[in-house]
Amino acid sequence: MEVTTFTLITGASSGVGREVARSLSRSRRLILHGRDPARLGETRDLCERPNEHLLWSLELCPVEAIDASLVALIHDQRLAIDGFVHCAGTLKVEPLRLLERATAQEIMDVNFMSALEILRLLVRRKTNGKHLRGVVFISSTASEFGARGFGAYCASKGALDAFMRAAAVELAPQVRVNSVLPGATRTAMTETMLSDAALRQRMEADYPLGLGEPGDIAAAVEFLLSDGARWITGQQLVVDGGRTVNITA
Numbered sequence: 001m002e003v004t005t006f007t008l009i010t011g012a013s014s015g016v017g018r019e020v021a022r023s024l025s026r027s028r029r030l031i032l033h034g035r036d037p038a039r040l041g042e043t044r045d046l047c048e049r050p051n052e053h054l055l056w057s058l059e060l061c062p063v064e065a066i067d068a069s070l071v072a073l074i075h076d077q078r079l080a081i082d083g084f085v086h087c088a089g090t091l092k093v094e095p096l097r098l099l100e101r102a103t104a105q106e107i108m109d110v111n112f113m114s115a116l117e118i119l120r121l122l123v124r125r126k127t128n129g130k131h132l133r134g135v136v137f138i139s140s141t142a143s144e145f146g147a148r149g150f151g152a153y154c155a156s157k158g159a160l161d162a163f164m165r166a167a168a169v170e171l172a173p174q175v176r177v178n179s180v181l182p183g184a185t186r187t188a189m190t191e192t193m194l195s196d197a198a199l200r201q202r203m204e205a206d207y208p209l210g211l212g213e214p215g216d217i218a219a220a221v222e223f224l225l226s227d228g229a230r231w232i233t234g235q236q237l238v239v240d241g242g243r244t245v246n247i248t249a
């Protein structure tokens with residue numbers, strides 16, 4: 001019997017996740033995750049064939065609630081999930097001497113631990129059979145570089161990429177696991193930063209191809225999930241308009 005498969009996108013209510021949803025909806029049925037059902041509904045309306053996509057609303061911090069909620073969703077609707085894109089993320093810029101442990105924990109939970117938790121569940125036979133094929137984590141160039149006030153964020157993305165590599169080895173050949181590492185992309189996350197005209201101009205000067213748009217990241221995700229990437233796993237794909245190779249920045 002042929003099963004209908006779905007791709008789960010966390011953080012689909014906004015920015016990169018919304019654009020990933022729009023682009024993948026051309027070829028896949030989606031489970032759109034976020035916290036706000038109304039904003040998730042807006043994402044669904046932007047997708048091809050809106051009626052085919054499901055909404056999953058859940059706060060990802062703390063991560064303990066994910067297990068029961070995701071397992072219930074899969075079992076209640078008899079879902080088979082073959083793709084997972086982790087776009088949910090949070091950025092709080094705090095100098096280390098002011099950083100609260102709870103803030104660091106929230107950043108680790110949303111950016112890293114929830115990805116581990118969801119992947120752990122999706123490869124469990126009793127939860128999702130052997131359906132999973134492709135996984136993409138939205139990491140960040142902050143995984144590999146530092147910035148003032150970015151300690152917990154950099155650590156969360158570094159952990160995500162280290163986990164990505166280990167999972168790629170462990171889950172091959174059935175499942176491919178890769179990361180996309182965006183540079184500064186115009187979304188709600190960067191809105192405050194980019195609304196400072198002087199800062200925006202300084203950043204634009206450092207990006208040989210200019211700042212990114214969510215569609216630039218979505219295109220990389222679509223490629224990594226496609227058959228064209230069938231021999232690519234365990235990799236970090238930097239999508240940053242050349243920022244990290246610009247030694248004059």
Ligand SMILES: NC(=O)c1ccc[n+]([C@@H]2O[C@H](COP(=O)([O-])OP(=O)(O)OC[C@H]3O[C@@H](n4cnc5c(N)ncnc54)[C@H](OP(=O)(O)O)[C@@H]3O)[C@@H](O)[C@H]2O)c1
Binds near residue numbers: 091
């Ligand atoms: N924008 C950039 O320049 C940039 C650069 C590098 C990497 N990234 C990464 O790209 C990914 C997407 O970011 P974005 O720029 O598209 O930001 P965004 O527009 O702020 O979207 C963030 C998404 O994550 C969800 N989310 C945040 N906290 C959550 C929580 N506690 N529980 C559940 N969901 C939560 C949000 O859901 P709600 O709508 O419910 O808040 C939203 O869907 C993130 O992983 C980010 O780290 C972004």
